[in-house]
Amino acid sequence: MDPVLRLAVPADGAAIAELAQASVLDVFPAYYDSVETASAAEHITTLDTALIDDGTYYVHEAAGEIVAAGGWSRRNKLFNASTAGADERLLDPATEPARIRAMFVRADWTRRGLGRAILTACTEAARAEGFTKLALMSTLPGVPLYKAFGFTEVESAQLPMPDGIVLAGVAMELPIEETA
Numbered sequence: 001m002d003p004v005l006r007l008a009v010p011a012d013g014a015a016i017a018e019l020a021q022a023s024v025l026d027v028f029p030a031y032y033d034s035v036e037t038a039s040a041a042e043h044i045t046t047l048d049t050a051l052i053d054d055g056t057y058y059v060h061e062a063a064g065e066i067v068a069a070g071g072w073s074r075r076n077k078l079f080n081a082s083t084a085g086a087d088e089r090l091l092d093p094a095t096e097p098a099r100i101r102a103m104f105v106r107a108d109w110t111r112r113g114l115g116r117a118i119l120t121a122c123t124e125a126a127r128a129e130g131f132t133k134l135a136l137m138s139t140l141p142g143v144p145l146y147k148a149f150g151f152t153e154v155e156s157a158q159l160p161m162p163d164g165i166v167l168a169g170v171a172m173e174l175p176i177e178e179t180a
Helices: 010-030 034-043 049-053 114-128 140-148
Strands: 004-007 057-062 063-071 098-105 135-137 152-160 166-175
Touching: 004 114, 010 034, 010 049, 010 057, 010 063, 010 098, 010 140, 034 166, 049 063, 063 114, 063 166, 098 114, 098 140, 114 135, 114 140, 135 140, 135 152, 140 152, 140 166
Parallel strands: 098 135
Antiparallel strands: 004 057, 057 063, 063 098, 135 166, 152 166
16 A cells, blocks of 8 residues: 555654654664664654644655654754753744654655655645755765755754754755746
């Protein structure tokens, strides 16, 4: 069964959180040690419900199960564990990039174009609101997807988790081209 892409709704919250945690626990060990993976599973998988409330978070559903999720934000919060002092203000589409946020794919559904489909939906929605650039803070497992989609690396980064663990990450950007 082909998964269906749709906007997430509040009732999806528990399933998204479960997907995010399973995705991190399955994928991160290839990039991070066990302590870093455990920290990421605890701190970056907490669902930011503002993404759902804002109508900017998508899920792929197959046979009644959420198998991929991700979205974008018009708010100035770069990644989920950056909650301490996070700036929730609305971004100015004329001068600031929209943020790609909280991308997760279930391990048995990777490499099927689900992440790319979510990024395409995010790009189109952000463009429709006047944004001309996307920005994101990627953990290492996401870098290949984002590069394949056209994002470029801006700089390497250190992502401090609330428990003091620091994950290697990469800041990335993508100009949004206007449609004809």
